[in-house]
Amino acid sequence: MNWIGVDIQAGLTRALYRPFNPSGLWPAVGIFIGLFILNQIILVPAFGVGIVMLTSGMIADESGWLRALLLAILPASLVTAWIGLILARQRGADARDVLALRLPDFGVVGWILVVGGFFFVINMVFLLIAMVFGLDLQSSGMVEQGTMQFGHDPLFFLIAGGLVIGAPLAEEIIFRGQIFGALAQTPLGLSGAALVTSALWAGIHWPTQPLYVVGLLFLMGLVLCWLLVRFGSLWVTIACHAAWNSLAVLALYSAAPQ
Template sequence: MANPLLAGPPRYTAHSAWPPLVALVAAVVAQAGLQLLGGVLGAYVGGGDAQLMSGVPAAKQLLLAVLIFLALSQVGVVAFAWWGAGLFGGERRAVLQLQRGAPSVRDVVAALVGLALVLGTYNALVYLIRPDLFMSDVAPFRPMLEAPLWPVTMLAVGIGAPLSEEFLFRGFLLSALARWRGGFWPAALLANAVWTSFHFGYSVAGVLEVFVGGLYLSWLLWRTGNLWMPIIAHAATNIFFLAVLALYPLP
């Protein structure tokens, strides 16, 4: 059987019945609003529950609260995307591009090889040309990988972020935008730009990496019509990054 990444027509078909502009506003409000709500809840749970924080050094309690809010907001984002996909008569699995089921191991390996080439080359160039930018982007993650925070970090950054962001932006939002006159790629560029805007805490090089990586994830979705492909690729990227940073701390 031919690899859908390279052979045959693209398999993506937009199924959302949402008005594109309404979906765009809803996605932005959901992401920003749930992050804010999760922040309030996380600060309350992490900072106000002495039993939960017992054994956690005082210097790490705020960071733990941040990670808790991140995980809480991610659950909310996934729930919103799933709920929203069913509005206006939409069939949730079709809208979110989940109707094809799990991809084959061969397709996943091919997707990860391509992703490694794209982001590996980009990061190597950034590290060689502007190591200061590279280091400034990885520095905030170092304390997150110290005990007792690293399991929460792996859960939130390695699994929660890929699931929530792909469900919302390349699942819910892109399916609505792609019904616009321009079709898939103008919609993918817009959805990718909105997604990238939530990463503006990074350096210029870091923001560009997010945008480039998002384009590759969009291409995977376009070729396969299966949201699990960008979810898996996104998760593999985050987990690999955290593992390398934990095992081989950079200077």
């Protein structure tokens, strides 16, 4: 068994990411906007309505609608990711090249080091910033409150699946997939692409999160972009994003009211 793969050392010595987007900047921007609208404005509400119709048949209150939207994250995200893969094949391109979906050779220990290192660094940075500026990291946004509220719901596993699998997969394809590669091929370069995509990714959390949390997510986005550039694979950012969400879901589940 290969415990530590060659891409671990290679990624620490040089950037393995090679931006590739034959469709060009503006088509990539159009795809990015289209995927975002499809996911957030069309699919999540549509699946939410469908879930309401299949369960209670009506929206009894705000809590019932929030539950439906949380349950809708998984199917909406999977459909978005699937369409993102299709749209990445413009001009006969291989979606794996456009979206950097090459599976890196990390080995078992390598994956543990990368994902564990990401989690450790982000936690330390967040805690340091919270101490310096007196921020309350225990306060949570609407999604976190809903996850905790429905912690003992019979369909909680679908809510957890949406946050742990669906959201990381769709968000990484949308924000650090095709549009990142397209921006990196402009004068913005890799650094500019990281700043723009991280700001956009953090910004979508603004309606449901305190402003300072959006700022912290911007920093997390920069770290995810760094991992993408160093190791040349979107699977790395998907795995780190999923691991972060997994631990958050576990914490919220443990705090769910009995």
